[in-house]
Amino acid sequence: MNGGARAPAIRLVNLTLGYDRRPAVHHLDGEIAPGEGLAVCGPNGAGKSTLLKGLAGLLAPLGGAIDFGGASRRAAAYLPQVVEIDRAFPIDVRDFVAMGALARIGLWAALNGAERARVAAAIETVGLVGFESRTLETLSGGQMQRALFARLIVQDRPIVLLDEPFGAIDEATIDDLLALIARWRAEGRTVIAVLHELDIVRRAFPQTLLLARECIFWGDTRDALCQKNLVQARAMSEAFDERARECLRDEFDAKDKLHVH
């Protein structure tokens, strides 16, 4: 497991992400240090999942850029909020977890001894020993989430992106998964998670980005989750402004620099 050592710093430069020209993340600037544990919080529709999709390389920016410091666009392992997995697909837990090895073994090589050991270790880490030969449809929701985490372990990427990983998960499983996240960070991996459970954020994530389409606050978790910021984030308007005009902020910023104040 040497994936952690390579974690690059991630720089967001005036980043705007969205769909159909509508920004979901608007002019975001900031830097995520290697090995950081960053929680992304905010109301529904604040652009949290969109930001993760952008970081995962699944959504091209409408403006600005994400800079991985020269690392590959596929440096991140990504757990989406809604997994489009057909649970009826005939595949057992071991093979499902082994999917994580794809980036290393490619389409044609077989799993060698080291990879098989990695898969077995990942299954043990998430507590699914004994489930190896069960098909996905026989798993409960929480067990499925554990299997997804096992696949993330096998992926062994320097950056881990988690989109609301703890929905409908029991306390014991959350504790196990938080321990795993702590281990990832100890290995030097960057973990970025979208979360609604503020107590979990306070427990496990030193840094918080409070997002409401625009950045409300980005910094130390204790400062981020104060009442003033939370109220401000909640005040965001979810609906689109039907008559929204083109955003000219970049041009204004450029002009500001020319102005002599």
Added chain:
Amino acid sequence: MFIEVFVTPFADYEFMRRALVGSLALALSGAPLGVFLILRRMSLAGDALSHAILPGAAVGYLVAGLSLPAMTLGGLVAGLVVALAAGAASRFTAQREDASLAAFYLVSLALGVTLVSLRGSNVDLLHVLFGSVVGLDDAALLMLVGVSTLTLILMALFYRALVMDTLDPLFLRQTSAFGEFTPFLFLALVVLNLVAGFQALGTLMAVGVMMLPAAAARLWTRDLAVALPLAAAIGALCCYGGLVFSNETSAPTGPAIILAAGVVYLVSMIFGRAGGLLRLKRPRRHLEG
């Protein structure tokens, strides 16, 4: 008696041997593709695409008459255009993929029938719609066998990508450069097999030899590594049975093959060990833990 029915027709008549080879080739590659179509919940997309091939073949027919290369090329282009257009329409417009596929293939089918009837007789139209497995010439046979070989090789090469794209497309797209390419490869293989199949069985029947053996195989096993060869074997058996039945009763061969597959599907639905009627209605006693 047994030999007379099951062996003699193929030993005596070359056209029966050709029909057997052509339909076997079609079943061997088409049925495993059908297994993936079912897993991707695209069973009806295969049907739609088989209709979409028609106008292309019709244009080929208008340009060059009953010429295999012209009609094949036309069918291939039309099938790929509809597959890509439906995919693009659902991605770039508000229309869902199944709705846009339905729209495209309906227009396509109407266009095809109109084009054929503009020039040809009804006999030609019947030939295009229902094929003529007992009239396969060397060129048609080579194409069927070639398409079958190519399909099996590509499916083997990209098996892992096909499985992952079916199970978790987002994961494949995020982790591998093959993520964008695999769905198109799959659709291209489906169209290729349908085009090859329409020579032998006609556009309306080509999809039957793809879907019915695959649907039947799914009722016997949950294991994909078993379902794929099983579907191919069921398809091959149905082709053989259908040809024998057609020879005995002088029923048209294409429908006879599909009917044979239909019988196997019904039997599987009742007796299938993985989700068949009897197994679901009379489950075994539950376990201790």
